[in-house]
């Protein structure tokens with residue numbers, strides 16, 4: 348088969364672009380976390396996707412922005428003594444988050460157009476990449492939808508109301524960022540692995556003569572892969588439940604571990620205390636299920652339970668990978684990635700507990716949030732170490748083997 352008839356295989360440049368994009372998403376997530384933790388997120392009261400690129404440049408513009416802020420519930424209920432200088436510092440924090448968001452958008456979409464134009468995108472990538480571009484655009488709108496919930500005065504009319512955004516919208520915003528990150532990271536690793544495989548048959552650092560088919564057909568490996576998928580899902584779920592803890596400031600209560608109020612679990616009437624109360628003003632529902640998302644005690648308890656389940660599932664995964672039978676069948680890359688995931692689970696739990704015990708200091712809470720991304724990365728890395736090569740990579744490898752000599756230097760020729 349001539350090279351022109353072979354399916355398009357994406358070159359490493361595509362993998363590098365995706366990896367860079369995923370790193371930028373982590374940067375926005377971390378800056379977004381610090382924005383929330385420093386209570387800066389409600390300082391910009393409008394969403395202007397184009398003109399918002401510039402911060403206020405003159406004293407008159409700053410005064411005008413400050414006046415708009417003075418009309419918000421946050422100013423009235425919490426920050427009525429804030430000076431213009433302090434307002435400027437929270438404004439710049441939120442502005443930086445929004446600018447970084449736009450940077451990720453451009454850094455993703457412009458190369459996407461270029462690679463599509465140059466026909467460098469493997470068929471299997473096209474749909475997911477379009478989806479990611481859509482999610483990026485939606486993420487900006489979702490961010491504003493979230494901020495709006497913290498600006499509307501009617502949400503904060505009850506006695507003792509705390510001006511903050513809807514925890515549902517915060518969780519959706521963080522969840523979308525994590526899904527976007529996971530997609531970019533997984534696609535980057537897949538592109539790079541496919542290229543290596545097409546070039547010289549290298550797969551998950553396997554060096555003992557077995558093929559990827561032999562490894563992936565093994566029932567032990569199949570079961571292990573299901574286990575990794577469960578761990579990845581649990582990490583995501585725990586992270587989402589963490590967003591509810593953060594959104595409700597539920598980390599500022601029960602600052603002890605492993606007990607809550609001197610017991611392993613708070614009493615049932617506390618966990619289910621929202622049975623009769625009326626719906627909360629922002630996105631509030633009614634019924635027992637509300638406790639899961641709106642009752643700070645229950646939300647913190649859920650996060651503990653999910654975190655414990657995630658930790659145990661990762662520990663079990665690690666233990667099973669150390670058994671002689673597993674060590675014999677798993678590729679070296681998967682073994683190393685599993686050890687890294689377990690190490691990260693330990694770090695993440697320590698960070699979570701410290702965040703709680705020290706009453707959510709900004710550096711610890713930000714590190715805990717970033718840790719959830721690191722743990723997700725480690726889990727995805729195991730899954731990718733057990734991924735079958737893509738269709739294009741298989742076709743290129745087959746053609747390369749048939750022709751014996753289809754490499755130019757150390758690269759397969761692409762689309763020539």
Ligand code: HEM
Nearest residue numbers: 380585586589590592593598654657699700703712716719
């Ligand atoms: C697998 C383990 C864990 C994962 C993946 C995880 C993930 C997360 C995430 C993503 C957040 C949201 C951060 C934000 O939006 O700013 C969060 C918040 C939080 N987590 Fe965890 N967590 C884990 C374990 C724990 C543990 C064991 C504790 C302690 C009991 C804990 C305590 C907290 C607290 C107090 C917050 C709120 C911090 C804030 O207000 O910013 N976490 N967690």
